Amino acid sequence: MSLDFLLEIGTEEIPHWMIPGALAQLEKLDLLGAQPRVEATPRRLVVQAAGVPEQTQGTERVLLGPAALGFSAGPPMDPATEGWMRKNKLDITEVFIQDTEKGGRRWGATRRIPGRAATEILAESLPASILGLQWPKTMYWTGGKSGPRFIRPIRWIVALLGDQIIPFEIAGVKSGNVTRGHRKLGAASIPVSTKNYESELRKNFVILSSHERRHKIETEAAALGAKIDSDLLETLTFITEFPTAIRGDFDPAYLELPAEVLTTVMRHHQKYFSVYGINGALAPNFIAIMNTSADPEGLIKHGNERVLKARFNDARFFWNVDQQKKLVDRGDDLAHVTFQAKLGSYLEKTRRITDLVKELGGNEHAQRAAELCKCDLTTEMVKEFTDLQGVIGGLYAKAQGEPEAVSRAIYQHYQPLSMEDSIPETPEGQIVSLADKLDTLRGCFSVGLIPSGSKDPFALRRAAQGVVKILAEARLDYYFDQLFAGELRDFMLERVQYYFREVRGYKYDEVNAVLKVGISTVNDVENRLRQLAAVRPTPNFEPLAASFKRVNNILKQAEFSDPDPTVNVRMLEDGPEKELYEAYQERQADSLERVAGLRPYVDRYFDKVMVNVADPDVRKNRLRMLSHMLRTFSTIADFSEIVTSGEQKS
Amino acid sequence: MDNFQQTVFKLKQYWAERGCIVQEPYDIEVGAGTMCPETFLRVLGAKPYRVAYVQPSRRPTDGRYGENPNRLYKHQQLQVILKPTPDDIIDQYLGSLEAIGIDLSKHDLKLEEDNWESPTLGAWGIGWQVMLDGLEITQFTYFQQCGGVDLELVPAEITYGLERLVAFLQNVESVFDIQWAPGFKYSDVRLADELQFSVYNFEMVTVERLWRLFSEHEAECKGLLAAYAKYPDKHRFPVLPTYDQVLKCSHLFNLLDSRGAISVTERVGVIKRVRDLAVGTARLWLDQHTEAQGPGSQERVA
Numbered sequence: 014m015s016l017d018f019l020l021e022i023g024t025e026e027i028p029h030w031m032i033p034g035a036l037a038q039l040e041k042l043d044l045l046g047a048q049p050r051v052e053a054t055p056r057r058l059v060v061q062a063a064g065v066p067e068q069t070q071g072t073e074r075v076l077l078g079p080a081a082l083g084f085s086a087g088p089p090m091d092p093a094t095e096g097w098m099r100k101n102k103l104d105i106t107e108v109f110i111q112d113t114e115k116g117g118r119r120w121g122a123t124r125r126i127p128g129r130a131a132t133e134i135l136a137e138s139l140p141a142s143i144l145g146l147q148w149p150k151t152m153y154w155t156g157g158k159s160g161p162r163f164i165r166p167i168r169w170i171v172a173l174l175g176d177q178i179i180p181f182e183i184a185g186v187k188s189g190n191v192t193r194g195h196r197k198l199g200a201a202s203i204p205v206s207t208k209n210y211e212s213e214l215r216k217n218f219v220i221l222s223s224h225e226r227r228h229k230i231e232t233e234a235a236a237l238g239a240k241i242d243s244d245l246l247e248t249l250t251f252i253t254e255f256p257t258a259i260r261g262d263f264d265p266a267y268l269e270l271p272a273e274v275l276t277t278v279m280r281h282h283q284k285y286f287s288v289y290g291i292n293g294a295l296a297p298n299f300i301a302i303m304n305t306s307a308d309p310e311g312l313i314k315h316g317n318e319r320v321l322k323a324r325f326n327d328a329r330f331f332w333n334v335d336q337q338k339k340l341v342d343r344g345d346d347l348a349h350v351t352f353q354a355k356l357g358s359y360l361e362k363t364r365r366i367t368d369l370v371k372e373l374g375g376n377e378h379a380q381r382a383a384e385l386c387k388c389d390l391t392t393e394m395v396k397e398f399t400d401l402q403g404v405i406g407g408l409y410a411k412a413q414g415e416p417e418a419v420s421r422a423i424y425q426h427y428q429p430l431s432m433e434d435s436i437p438e439t440p441e442g443q444i445v446s447l448a449d450k451l452d453t454l455r456g457c458f459s460v461g462l463i464p465s466g467s468k469d470p471f472a473l474r475r476a477a478q479g480v481v482k483i484l485a486e487a488r489l490d491y492y493f494d495q496l497f498a499g500e501l502r503d504f505m506l507e508r509v510q511y512y513f514r515e516v517r518g519y520k521y522d523e524v525n526a527v528l529k530v531g532i533s534t535v536n537d538v539e540n541r542l543r544q545l546a547a548v549r550p551t552p553n554f555e556p557l558a559a560s561f562k563r564v565n566n567i568l569k570q571a572e573f574s575d576p577d578p579t580v581n582v583r584m585l586e587d588g589p590e591k592e593l594y595e596a597y598q599e600r601q602a603d604s605l606e607r608v609a610g611l612r613p614y615v616d617r618y619f620d621k622v623m624v625n626v627a628d629p630d631v632r633k634n635r636l637r638m639l640s641h642m643l644r645t646f647s648t649i650a651d652f653s654e655i656v657t658s659g660e661q662k663s
Numbered sequence: 664m665d666n667f668q669q670t671v672f673k674l675k676q677y678w679a680e681r682g683c684i685v686q687e688p689y690d691i692e693v694g695a696g697t698m699c700p701e702t703f704l705r706v707l708g709a710k711p712y713r714v715a716y717v718q719p720s721r722r723p724t725d726g727r728y729g730e731n732p733n734r735l736y737k738h739q740q741l742q743v744i745l746k747p748t749p750d751d752i753i754d755q756y757l758g759s760l761e762a763i764g765i766d767l768s769k770h771d772l773k774l775e776e777d778n779w780e781s782p783t784l785g786a787w788g789i790g791w792q793v794m795l796d797g798l799e800i801t802q803f804t805y806f807q808q809c810g811g812v813d814l815e816l817v818p819a820e821i822t823y824g825l826e827r828l829v830a831f832l833q834n835v836e837s838v839f840d841i842q843w844a845p846g847f848k849y850s851d852v853r854l855a856d857e858l859q860f861s862v863y864n865f866e867m868v869t870v871e872r873l874w875r876l877f878s879e880h881e882a883e884c885k886g887l888l889a890a891y892a893k894y895p896d897k898h899r900f901p902v903l904p905t906y907d908q909v910l911k912c913s914h915l916f917n918l919l920d921s922r923g924a925i926s927v928t929e930r931v932g933v934i935k936r937v938r939d940l941a942v943g944t945a946r947l948w949l950d951q952h953t954e955a956q957g958p959g960s961q962e963r964v965a
Binding site (some may be wrong): 025026028029030055104150152153154155158165166168196197198201252253269283285301303304305308309310312313315316317320321322326327330458491 | 678715731732733734747748749750754757767768769770771773774775776778788789791795796797798805807813815816817834836898923
């Protein structure tokens with residue numbers, strides 16, 4: 014018979030961002046073959062399953078005894094065997110002679126291992142599975158440092174198989190069949206079964222399904238005019254058990270503050286959705302998600318409005334205080350803000366960025382932006398809302414009368430913040446962003462702060478990825494080797510590979526083939542990749558690539574190396590050899606598409622011409638020609654890197 | 664509607680009924696109730712303890728000359744320590760909110776992750792900020808380590824920000840409008856403090872002298888820490904006065920910081936200097952209470 018399973022680990026509020034990771038682990042819970050279904054709210058991690066077998070199958074195994082000296086079982090036995098039989102309570106009728114794998118013969122007896130009740134097995138395995146969950150940070154709360162560790166204290170456990178409790182204990186909490194409802198709207202003690210668990214929770218104001226909570230938040234908030242932010246939606250789904258949206262208002266006078274500041278306060282500090290009017294401008298409203306069913310007296314709305322007003326007042330205070338000292342007058346203050354101990358202050362960094370911008374050919378607006386771009390680090394607003402660095406600088410620059418090109422460059426110079434984020438829109442912004450990141454990368458590499466594994470405290474991978482994205486998407490023609498050297502060059506090359514593969518979707522072998530022949534600029538890599546990807550699906554290409562690979566192998570086997578092979582044309586045979594020579598001569602430095610047209614010539618050549626002939630001069634000349642041909646057509650990509658059909662990805 | 668002091672009385676009463684000693688504020692400047700010996704030292708070791716007290720907490724950088732309605736140089740924390748943590752601690756805490764007149768069934772309560780760490784005290788814990796209708800009213804922490812020592816009995820620390828909480832209860836927009844006692848507003852009691860200490864901290868502090876004072880208190884503390892090993896009668900040794908020196912250093916650090924006298928590079932180094940003192944004192948305290956078996960020594964919990 015198979016049974017329904019329910020496990021609920023009741024805890025104090027788990028940080029929302031850790032819940033999905035825990036569920037992914039619980040999905041692999043061993044339930045004797047049954048498939049776990051997982052769910053969670055901030056206060057409970059839940060595993061349900063149908064079809065858990067009530068019993069496991071019994072098994073048999075052979076118990077081996079001492080060496081069998083005689084050939085039949087019968088008294089008198091030798092003393093060792095008698096001792097073994099006594100110890101294992103074996104009767105003479107139960108023992109037999111067993112040939113062992115090593116070729117010997119030993120006494121044996123069949124042992125039956127009876128099937129076990131699933132409750133018993135799970136009672137043994139669940140505590141370790143629960144405490145074995147991996148969390149980014151754990152705590153202990155009972156039994157001192159050697160006590161159990163979990164993300165937050167475990168306060169109750171429901172563990173049921175069919176109508177039986179699976180009995181175990183963790184941190185002094187005994188498993189049972191009693192759950193708890195919503196902290197304020199639900200009962201504190203609710204007996205449940207595997208069948209009525211979810212409906213009992215619902216009666217007690219807990220929506221177990223995260224999908225349903227997410228949907229409820231999304232539809233209610235959208236109906237009230239919220240602009241849905243998917244990260245915030247996810248957060249709210251996992252900090253509520255019974256989410257309900259309400260709409261609050263704020264004094265339109267605050268709209269004179271920049272929208273970026275208002276939305277940051279709402280989003281990051283208060284977890285509110287913003288509302289936008291039909292004209293696309295921020296409206297003086299917000300949507301809050303409560304962890305309760307209603308706000309009949311408007312107390313919650315009022316409370317949230319009150320908090321938001323205080324927050325906005327703070328922001329206005331910061332704005333006004335900050336205007337008392339212009340960005341341009343804050344430059345020297347950067348001497349007191351450390352960038353990195355060995356790399357000095359932000360004042361020094363600013364000087365380096367400014368020099369780099371000049372070196373990279375930035376215009377006067379770009380240079381001005383470089384001088385001002387870090388000045389917002391000393392403002393009260395950025396100290397309060399660190400996520401707004403750059404943005405605040407841009408807004409202040411604009412308010413203080415800097416040219417549009419300068420303020421926009423400052424505003425966007427941290428972009429792109431991720432692979433999905435866009436690069437700065439203006440050439441000035443692109444060049445300042447590039448210089449800032451380049452300086453960070455060069456500086457950190459020069460003092461040995463090189464990312465390894467998961468350790469990347471200065472987010473250098475992100476900076477490097479940003480550099481590649483800007484170079485590629487702004488089509489900037491800086492020479493790769495002039496920008497990067499040494500270990501940094503290798504690091505950047507990896508990022509270039511990553512970018513074209515993961516972000517742009519080129520195939521890994523295409524990227525390898527193109528990079529194998531070198532990199533002058535990121536832009537040039539992109540051009541060659543585009544050609545390669547375009548010619549790849551044409552019918553002649555793959556066979557040609559295969560032939561080039563063959564050429565490569567022939568040259569390698571012959572250990573041919575000649576840096577400047579000159580082909581002796583007079584030694585070429587009429588027919589396929591000469592024809593191939595002439596065909597590729599015509600196509601030198603031509604497009605890949607036309608190179609693909611070489612295929613019939615190459616095929617005929619390998620059909621009719623023998624490279625390894627007895628005459629050493631002829632042989633050498635043939636190798637020369639193949640080598641020359643390969644070089645001629647390897648300026649775009651190294652075809653030997655292309656995986657052709659029949660080959661496996663290595 | 665309760666005035667400020669009535670709310671404080673009710674909270675003290677509530678926790679007294681739950682076995683807490685109601686202590687008075689510590690008499691040396693601290694940045695938070697956590698720094699008082701009643702928390703910092705009492706959470707160490709294996710002896711259960713429950714205490715509640717209001718602690719005026721000085722944060723020079725938060726001073727705003729009494730002009731900002733929500734920021735204060737000195738605010739009042741109501742600090743509760745329950746060691747070890749009772750299993751129903753959250754329910755007990757929620758009960759305290761009901762006790763001061765908050766009908767939680769009509770409000771929105773969320774516990775949002777907020778782990779606490781004090782590098783100067785070598786202390787950290789795991790916990791939440793308690794959000795009531797979007798307002799952070801309490802910091803709740805399960806202490807894990809204090810003075811660099813892993814704690815044997817994990818205490819729960821509940822820190823109510825009294826001004827915020829009472830401004831919410833009284834529905835006023837500025838903490839200075841809080842009714843403190845009949846006929847007296849918060850501003851009547853405290854506005855002069857806010858103004859004068861902001862002026863002093865931001866404008867008139869003598870940086871060199873403060874650095875000198877810092878070094879003097881540090882030297883005094885180090886001297887005491889070094890004297891312990893050879894001191895014959897351990898239970899007489901002045902560990903508590905040693906800790907006072909740590910608090911003096913910590914407050915001087917905060918003052919210097921608000922004056923902008925500590926560069927970012929220096930900061931880490933100065934924090935470490937204070938932490939070393941705190942960690943050293945915590946060790947002495949533990950040693951005194953477990954080894955010396957003097958008065959007030961710890962009986963081991965089986």
